[in-house]
Amino acid sequence: MAQEIRNYTMNFGPQHPAAHGVLRLVLEMDGETIVRADPHVGLLHRGTEKLAESKPFNQSIGYMDRLDYVSMMCNEHAYVRAIESLLGIEAPERAQYIRTMFDEITRILNHLMWVGSNALDLGAMAVFLYAFREREELMDVYEAVSGARMHATYYRPGGVYRDLPDHMSKYRESPWHKGGDLNRLNSWREGSMLDYLEAFTADFPKRVDEYEELLTNNRIWKQRTVGIGVISPEQAQAWGMTGAMLRGSGIAWDLRKKQPYAKYAEMDFDIPVGVNGDCYDRYLVRVEEMRQSNRIIQQCVKWLKANPGPVIVQNFKVAPPKREAMKEDMEALIHHFKLFTEGYGVPAGETYAVVEAPKGEFGCYLVSDGANKPFRVHLRAPGFAHLSSIDAIVRGHMLADVVAMIGTYDLVFGEVDR
Amino acid sequence: MSDTQATSLVEHLTARFGETLGIRVERNEATAELAAADLIAVATALRDEAPFRFTELVDLCGIDYLGYGQTEWDTRDVSWTGFSRGVEGEAMGRFTWAERPRGVSPPRRFAAVIHLLSIEHNQRLRLRVFCADDSLPVVPSVTGIWPGSNWFEREAFDLYGILFDGHPDLRRILTDYGFVGHPFRKDFPLIGNVEVRYDPTQKRVVYEPVSIEPRVLVPRVIRDDADLVQAKAEAADRWREN
Numbered sequence: 001m002a003q004e005i006r007n008y009t010m011n012f013g014p015q016h017p018a019a020h021g022v023l024r025l026v027l028e029m030d031g032e033t034i035v036r037a038d039p040h041v042g043l044l045h046r047g048t049e050k051l052a053e054s055k056p057f058n059q060s061i062g063y064m065d066r067l068d069y070v071s072m073m074c075n076e077h078a079y080v081r082a083i084e085s086l087l088g089i090e091a092p093e094r095a096q097y098i099r100t101m102f103d104e105i106t107r108i109l110n111h112l113m114w115v116g117s118n119a120l121d122l123g124a125m126a127v128f129l130y131a132f133r134e135r136e137e138l139m140d141v142y143e144a145v146s147g148a149r150m151h152a153t154y155y156r157p158g159g160v161y162r163d164l165p166d167h168m169s170k171y172r173e174s175p176w177h178k179g180g181d182l183n184r185l186n187s188w189r190e191g192s193m194l195d196y197l198e199a200f201t202a203d204f205p206k207r208v209d210e211y212e213e214l215l216t217n218n219r220i221w222k223q224r225t226v227g228i229g230v231i232s233p234e235q236a237q238a239w240g241m242t243g244a245m246l247r248g249s250g251i252a253w254d255l256r257k258k259q260p261y262a263k264y265a266e267m268d269f270d271i272p273v274g275v276n277g278d279c280y281d282r283y284l285v286r287v288e289e290m291r292q293s294n295r296i297i298q299q300c301v302k303w304l305k306a307n308p309g310p311v312i313v314q315n316f317k318v319a320p321p322k323r324e325a326m327k328e329d330m331e332a333l334i335h336h337f338k339l340f341t342e343g344y345g346v347p348a349g350e351t352y353a354v355v356e357a358p359k360g361e362f363g364c365y366l367v368s369d370g371a372n373k374p375f376r377v378h379l380r381a382p383g384f385a386h387l388s389s390i391d392a393i394v395r396g397h398m399l400a401d402v403v404a405m406i407g408t409y410d411l412v413f414g415e416v417d418r
Numbered sequence: 419m420s421d422t423q424a425t426s427l428v429e430h431l432t433a434r435f436g437e438t439l440g441i442r443v444e445r446n447e448a449t450a451e452l453a454a455a456d457l458i459a460v461a462t463a464l465r466d467e468a469p470f471r472f473t474e475l476v477d478l479c480g481i482d483y484l485g486y487g488q489t490e491w492d493t494r495d496v497s498w499t500g501f502s503r504g505v506e507g508e509a510m511g512r513f514t515w516a517e518r519p520r521g522v523s524p525p526r527r528f529a530a531v532i533h534l535l536s537i538e539h540n541q542r543l544r545l546r547v548f549c550a551d552d553s554l555p556v557v558p559s560v561t562g563i564w565p566g567s568n569w570f571e572r573e574a575f576d577l578y579g580i581l582f583d584g585h586p587d588l589r590r591i592l593t594d595y596g597f598v599g600h601p602f603r604k605d606f607p608l609i610g611n612v613e614v615r616y617d618p619t620q621k622r623v624v625y626e627p628v629s630i631e632p633r634v635l636v637p638r639v640i641r642d643d644a645d646l647v648q649a650k651a652e653a654a655d656r657w658r659e660n
Binding site: 041042045047049050051053054055056085086237238239240241242251253258259341342343345348349350351352361363365367369370371372373375376378380384385387388389392417418 | 444445447449473474475476477479481482486487489509510511531533537540542544564565566567568569570573590591592593594601602608634636637638639640641
């Protein structure tokens with residue numbers, strides 16, 4: 001007797017821990033096999049681009065942090081680079097080094113979040129706890145420099161908001177932190193922020209070894225990632241992939257090398273490239289990127305320690321004068337008032353500024369008509385392009401592999417939905 | 419992209435496409451404007467031919483030129499009444515749906531802007547395709563050439579109402595299920611049209627007309643007094659003094 005078998009449709013998310021936020025994935029299944037995947041996105045759409053059109057340029061920097069909320073400063077970097085390009089100004093050298101350093105701190109923050117949560121999705125709990133230990137240490141750097149642990153609003157057109165602090169806040173004695181434990185936590189925090197980072201970067205490669213020890217040769221990890229979600233180099237280009245997704249497929253494309261910005265041209269670092277284009281290769285690429293970022297931070301720290309200087313342009317039409325100057329100098333007061341009420345006009349024109357964000361190419365297409373508000377801001381989020389390929393990639397895979405694939409895309413819905 | 423690269427790209431483009439493309443280079447970024455009818459042929463050539471090899475479409479977005487260059491605060495003429503107060507205008511954020519501007523519109527409002535990337539030549543190119551008809555903006559879909567444009571086109575359709583002819587699945591993507599209108603159009607109010615809340619009596623989510631007032635804190639200003647020229651001069655002075 002012939003039996004009729006029908007595909008069935010499964011709803012994955014939006015409230016699912018492996019959906020990394022608010023992805024709703026409608027899956028058409030044949031048994032355990034995916035026949036079609038239809039992602040529904042936009043549940044976190046806040047209209048950032050439209051909001052930016054209704055505000056002076058500087059007031060939207062904070063929105064950029066909230067796009068990809070695990071690589072905050074990289075988003076800011078693309079936006080301020082677009083404004084700087086239209087204004088025709090350039091940040092002072094020290095600011096460029098600070099930006100390079102913080103972009104790499106952000107990359108480590110992002111990849112730690114990624115390696116932790118992806119391992120958690122695939123059944124390894126411990127990596128998450130380890131990764132968040134180091135994330136905490138880098139979050140403290142964010143806090144020291146901007147006052148906020150995540151949404152820093154630290155980059156400004158023409159530089160960065162202020163110079164690096166000369167001390168780090170210390171842990172106080174509490175029932176949870178006391179005795180030798182407290183001394184150990186505070187031992188890095190005796191000197192300036194750069195001393196702290198020096199200690200961190202000296203220690204960090206060992207920590208990466210720990211994650212690798214847990215995953216790289218782990219049988220379960222390899223079974224879940226090797227040969228899963230293979231993306232050919234042609235496919236990767238056709239789907240507009242960038243960043244680790246492209247490098248995992250064997251294309252040595254990194255904007256930091258190919259179209260250098262900030263101080264990347266002066267940095268000594270390598271670009272890891274995958275071979276097979278599967279989830280495992282992309283894991284290896286990202287882990288190696290953490291080590292390379294660590295190298296870049298070390299070089300920046302060294303330079304920044306030796307070279308004090310201004311961190312923002314001395315152009316009071318774009319950047320505010322010092323607060324002390326405001327109390328004495330009429331001109332400074334006027335500049336301050338104009339800048340914070342009206343903002344500055346940006347010459348008419350259009351530009352597309354990019355940075356190599358941890359997830360891929362984060363671009364800002366900015367159109368100005370000469371006003372103090374942008375005419376159009378379009379933010380090119382790497383995750384949006386990556387996720388659009390999911391149907392083509394996961395067809396024929398098992399349901400559990402979809403989770404591996406969502407993980408390997410490194411999705412954050414703040415940027416996908418904007 | 420360096421100067422020489424941009425120039426050689428422009429030379430290749432002019433040699434290959436001639437009058438079909440209107441090419442401009444600003445800040446070493448090349449922009450080519452073309453008619454919707456030519457898009458597919460040009461895009462295919464740009465992807466496949468050796469001097470171009472734009473194998474990646476990195477970005478596609480819509481843009482609405484309504485109100486381009488309009489200000490809310492007249493700073494040009496000083497009369498005995500002084501400057502205007504900058505509290506009126508038609509810019510976004512100032513109107514509700516009922517009061518939306520229906521006035522002057524540029525010759526063509528909508529355009530799709532495509533950013534291409536050639537990994538082989540390390541080059542970028544921007545294409546701009548204006549839609550001929552404002553009431554029914556149509557652009558051919560490039561999903562057949564770069565499948566990655568699929569979602570970008572859906573987004574431009576969703577937010578600007580630009581139709582992509584030949585798109586396999588032109589659905590809304592970012593807005594809510596059942597959303598009405600195209601929210602990024604310049605005549606769509608910033609506050610939106612509806613708001614959503616949970617109604618405990620009906621035990622479901624209800625949609626209601628938006629209750630907040632439109633409000634703008636900073637007027638839109640275009641100054642001709644060239645702030646930046648002045649700033650540059652000041653910087654030069656300081657440099658001379660030191």
